[in-house]
Amino acid sequence: MSILGLYNYWIVIILMMAGLYILIARYNLIKKMIGLGVFQTSIFYLYISLGKVQGGSAPILADGVTVYSNPLPHVLILTAIVVGVATTAVALALIVRIYESYNTIEEDEIKAIEALERDL
Amino acid sequence: MELLITIVLLTFLVAIAIGIIVLRDLLAGVILLGLYSLIAAALFVVMDAVDVAFTEAAVGCGISTILFLGAMSFTKHDQKPRGHDSIVAIVFVVLTGALLIYGTLDMPHYGDPQSPAQTHPELTQHYLYKSPDETGMPNVVTSVLASYRGYDTLGETVVVFTAGIAVLSLLGLIRRRPEEEAPEDAPGDVPTIAADDSERTS
Numbered sequence: 001m002s003i004l005g006l007y008n009y010w011i012v013i014i015l016m017m018a019g020l021y022i023l024i025a026r027y028n029l030i031k032k033m034i035g036l037g038v039f040q041t042s043i044f045y046l047y048i049s050l051g052k053v054q055g056g057s058a059p060i061l062a063d064g065v066t067v068y069s070n071p072l073p074h075v076l077i078l079t080a081i082v083v084g085v086a087t088t089a090v091a092l093a094l095i096v097r098i099y100e101s102y103n104t105i106e107e108d109e110i111k112a113i114e115a116l117e118r119d120l
Numbered sequence: 121m122e123l124l125i126t127i128v129l130l131t132f133l134v135a136i137a138i139g140i141i142v143l144r145d146l147l148a149g150v151i152l153l154g155l156y157s158l159i160a161a162a163l164f165v166v167m168d169a170v171d172v173a174f175t176e177a178a179v180g181c182g183i184s185t186i187l188f189l190g191a192m193s194f195t196k197h198d199q200k201p202r203g204h205d206s207i208v209a210i211v212f213v214v215l216t217g218a219l220l221i222y223g224t225l226d227m228p229h230y231g232d233p234q235s236p237a238q239t240h241p242e243l244t245q246h247y248l249y250k251s252p253d254e255t256g257m258p259n260v261v262t263s264v265l266a267s268y269r270g271y272d273t274l275g276e277t278v279v280v281f282t283a284g285i286a287v288l289s290l291l292g293l294i295r296r297r298p299e300e301e302a303p304e305d306a307p308g309d310v311p312t313i314a315a316d317d318s319e320r321t322s
Contacts, residue, residue, distance in 0.1 A: 075264045086280045
């Protein structure tokens with residue numbers, strides 16, 4: 001049971017690290033944002049699994065229900081989802097602007113263009 | 121049964137994450153990210169977080185996929201993302217993951233009703249048992265979101281408003297600029313300069 005009790009967290013950490021790996025190892029800026037999305041959703045999962053109570057019910061008060069899951073992580077993650085999509089929108093707008101001035105969204109090509117401009 | 125559903129859906133999530141790493145096509149990556157959010161929303165329902173589940177399905181799976189597709193329509197989306205599968209990145213990621221797993225070893229187990237988060241008298245217990253009298257709302261998530269932590273929600277609205285202004289000022293103003301003044305160093309404006317040259321030669 002003790003292994004099973006932490007299984008959730010370990011899978012979430014594997015998912016987080018998958019997102020982090022995409023952020024580090026992929027050059028395409030949109031691909032980096034996809035990795036950030038994977039990372040973000042994994043963190044939401046971690047918080048929600050902290051609030052789960054065995055045999056509990058959704059935190060909507062009703063007669064005959066005595067055990068509820070913790071509502072506080074739900075509230076925090078509701079805020080985080082909306083803020084996450086707002087930051088994603090700003091990042092994608094920045095990527096569109098980068099594409100308009102560099103004509104590429106590959107990180108290595110952008111660095112090459114900047115190095116060329118510095119030499120001139 | 122609930123445990124079986126959780127394990128199967130978590131395995132789906134891992135498979136999708138590996139697919140996103142392996143696949144080089146951007147469109148496939150965006151669609152897989154939408155699927156990832158949808159399966160995460162199903163897992164939130166299993167873990168009793170119904171409000172979070174429908175927000176994730178609508179915002180994470182719907183709006184953010186649309187935003188990605190919109191950004192891809194402005195950029196070259198036929199381009200395959202390149203990358204380096206470097207040893208340094210793998211070592212860094214594995215080390216970070218190992219540290220995080222070490223950190224989970226003394227965390228309360230999944231579903232533990234005696235964990236500090238569930239038994240805190242002024243947070244969870246107060247919200248669950250005092251909120252019907254204090255706010256008159258049967259949904260505890262709503263009463264915490266709108267009443268107890270109302271300033272959080274106000275801050276969230278400010279963030280969304282700021283992000284809207286930022287996106288508009290990044291994308292809304294630039295649409296006019298190529299006609300008014302063409303910055304010479306931008307490769308995107310090469311056709312304008314070429315048109316000027318052809319006018320001069322003719």
